[in-house]
Amino acid sequence: xxxxxxxxxxxxxxxxxxxxxxxxxxxxxxxxxxxxxxxxxxxxxxxxxxxxxxxxxxxxxxxxxxxxxxxxxxxxxxxxxxxxxxxxxxxxxxxxxxxxxxxxxxxxxxxxxxxxxxxxxxxxxxxxxxxxxxxxxxxxxxxxxxxxxxxxxxxxxxxxxxxxxxxxxxxxxxxxxxxxxxxxxxxxxxxxxxxxxxxxxxxxxxxxxxxxxxxxxxxxxxxxxxxxxxxxxxxxxxxxxxxxxxxxxxxxxxxxxxxxxxxxxxxxxxxxxxxxxxxxxxxxxxxxxxxxxxxxxxxxxxxxxxxxxxxxxxxxxxxxxxxxxxxxxxxxxxxxxxxxxxxxxxxxxxxxxxxxxxxxxxxxxxxxxxxxxxxxxxxxxxxxxxxxxxxxxxxxxxxxxxxxxxxxxxxx
Numbered sequence: 001x002x003x004x005x006x007x008x009x010x011x012x013x014x015x016x017x018x019x020x021x022x023x024x025x026x027x028x029x030x031x032x033x034x035x036x037x038x039x040x041x042x043x044x045x046x047x048x049x050x051x052x053x054x055x056x057x058x059x060x061x062x063x064x065x066x067x068x069x070x071x072x073x074x075x076x077x078x079x080x081x082x083x084x085x086x087x088x089x090x091x092x093x094x095x096x097x098x099x100x101x102x103x104x105x106x107x108x109x110x111x112x113x114x115x116x117x118x119x120x121x122x123x124x125x126x127x128x129x130x131x132x133x134x135x136x137x138x139x140x141x142x143x144x145x146x147x148x149x150x151x152x153x154x155x156x157x158x159x160x161x162x163x164x165x166x167x168x169x170x171x172x173x174x175x176x177x178x179x180x181x182x183x184x185x186x187x188x189x190x191x192x193x194x195x196x197x198x199x200x201x202x203x204x205x206x207x208x209x210x211x212x213x214x215x216x217x218x219x220x221x222x223x224x225x226x227x228x229x230x231x232x233x234x235x236x237x238x239x240x241x242x243x244x245x246x247x248x249x250x251x252x253x254x255x256x257x258x259x260x261x262x263x264x265x266x267x268x269x270x271x272x273x274x275x276x277x278x279x280x281x282x283x284x285x286x287x288x289x290x291x292x293x294x295x296x297x298x299x300x301x302x303x304x305x306x307x308x309x310x311x312x313x314x315x316x317x318x319x320x321x322x323x324x325x326x327x328x329x330x331x332x333x334x335x336x337x338x339x340x341x342x343x344x345x346x347x348x349x350x351x352x353x354x355x356x357x358x359x360x361x362x363x364x365x366x367x368x369x370x371x372x373x374x375x376x377x378x379x380x381x382x383x384x385x386x387x388x389x390x391x392x393x394x395x396x397x398x399x400x401x402x403x404x405x406x407x408x409x410x411x412x
Contacts, residue, residue, distance in 0.1 A: 002129035003037055005148035006171055006201030009062065010208045012151050014062045016366070023053055023061035030063045030108060034149045042123040043144040046075055046225070047109035057104030058212045065111040065144045065153030067137075070094045071185035072107050079187050080115040080122050080137075082161055083295055094185025094198050100154065103212040111140030113361040116286060117161060117189050120297035121355050128170035129383045132348035135165030136196065136355030142169040145199040146344060146412045152209055154198045158189045158278060159290035159365055160358025162197035167343030167386025168356065173199045173409075174206045174400075178368040180214070190281040192319070193274070193365055203374055203407040209398045216397050223255040224402030227333065229341030232264040233271050237346030239379035244342050247377070247387065247410065251340075254409045261339055263332060270325050270363035273318040277366065280315040283307030321364045329367055335392050338402045339364075343373045343386030360388065370396045372403040376410040 007029075015021040038044060045068045053061055066072045069079050078084040097107065112122040114137040126134040127147040134143045138155025142165035145153050155162050158173045166173030175197040188194045200206050207218045228248040231241070252258040283304045289296060291305045333339060339409035345357055364371055369390050377385040389406065391399035 001037065003041060003130060003147055006146055007148040007151040008201045009151040009205035012062065013058065013208055025064060026061050029152055030214055033147065037127070037147050037149065041110055041125055041127055041143050041147045041149070042193065043140040043149060044146065044304045045078060045110040045112055045140070048075060048107055049070070053106050055101055055104045057102055059100075059104035059152075059209070062152055063108040063150050064100060064105045064106045065109065065141050065150050066097060066107045067141050067153075067155045068110040068113045069117050069156060069187040070097060070112060070154065075110055077187060079117070080120070081111045081289075083289060083292055090091045090185070092185065093373060096154065096186065099181060111153055113137050113145055114139060115297050115300055116187065116289065117156060117158060118303060119299040119355060121352055125352070126169055129168070132350050132383070133168065133355050135168040135344070135348065136160040138165050138199070139355065141199050142166055142171060142173070145169070145171050145201065151205065152198060152200055154196070156186060156191045157195050157197050157361070157365060159274065160361030162199070163361045163371055163373045163386070163388055164344045164356055164358055166375070167347035167388070168384060170375045170384030170386070171199050171201055171373075172203050172206050172375055173197055173373040174210065174396070175365070175371040177370045177396065180394070184192055190278045191285060192281060193278055195365065195368065203372060203400065203404045206372060207404060210396060210400060214396070218397045219401040221228055221401055221405035223257070223405055223409055225257045225337040226251060226259070227261040227337055227339045228258055229261040229339050230264070231341060233268050233362065234345050234357065236342060240342045240344070240346045240385055243377045243379070243385050244340070244387065248340070249405060251409055257343060261341070263328065264326060266325050269321055270366045271359060273321045274362040274366040276310060276314055276318040277322070279303055279307030280310040281307070283310070287317050288375060293317050304316055329369070330392055333392055335395050335398060338399060339390040340406065341388050343388040347379050347381070347383035347385055364390050369393055370399050372399060374403055374407050374410065376407060
């Protein structure tokens with residue numbers, strides 16, 4: 001069986017709107033695909049007992065997955081942790097779930113997360129690369145979309161928890177400007193870094209979802225001004241580096257204005273500041289869990305213990321560096337440019353003992369910028385290689401217009 005069969009959201013919404021399909025058929029397809037693939041993919045924690053479709057929003061009839069750190073009325077929020085195995089069902093939806101419901105979508109259930117959205121993996125496999133990690137921490141949401149179990153799933157990102165799984169699983173994803181939607185009802189890890197995100201089959205599907213969620217119209221795809229990020233941090237694979245370089249040449253030949261991103265020193269500094277802020281805030285955000293350190297994974301325990309020893313002065317310095325960096329990046333990209341680079345260091349690593357390195361998302365997440373992951377590229381072994389596109393805060397519509405054009409060129 002082909003596990004990798006993403007379900008295009010834009011086509012589904014059009015079919016529902018024109019009457020070519022109905023809501024009952026959509027949910028029958030979702031449940032059928034889950035029945036056929038879930039024993040292998042293992043993307044879900046628990047399903048909602050019923051899926052009421054009440055809203056008249058433009059996504060009416062669309063089933064979605066909800067990452068299991070996000071409250072969904074009637075189901076427990078277990079956060080991938082044994083500490084919450086007996087947790088009571090949530091009485092209300094998280095604010096972001098309410099927003100998606102208002103847009104018309106209806107949650108099918110809860111998707112697998114790594115432990116408290118950090119590094120300890122869950123059971124999920126990668127539909128685009130069986131036997132390889134799907135990434136984390138939004139592993140179940142990415143895999144559910146890649147397998148075509150749902151056309152839309154929501155996640156969160158604190159370091160690289162949306163963009164990296166999308167890159168590994170060969171699907172599109174979007175991380176929203178941090179302040180656009182409240183995080184009420186989300187079990188967070190780092191207050192100043194946690195952001196909402198979501199997954200779809202392709203960028204055109206992200207556009208449909210974003211417009212439904214935000215009410216914003218996305219301009220038609222057009223050649224953007226691209227700042228090509230030649231990565232100066234981490235060990236980027238040869239296949240990924242070559243894919244980004246080839247894409248830059250191809251996009252320039254197709255009509256985009258492509259130049260080199262010029263502030264790599266700042267990016268390196270931001271990549272170092274991000275984990276300082278994350279550890280400091282996580283130790284305070286998850287202080288109750290730290291009291292049960294013997295029931296935590298080694299990775300999470302080390303994060304929380306280490307964060308409790310980060311000084312106020314070091315935290316303040318890291319936050320100030322991020323504040324200054326934000327002003328510099330905004331000036332560099334403005335509202336008319338996008339930054340294009342690799343979505344991860346390379347293809348999904350083999351095995352399920354780890355979820356990969358979020359390093360290439362850390363600088364942009366520290367800045368709170370909106371980001372999309374663009375699928376379509378593969379390495380010599382056929383494994384997905386995702387691109388990452390970054391824009392100015394609040395410029396989601398412009399980001400999507402540019403990313404959609406890039407995707408169109410890649411898929412030609």
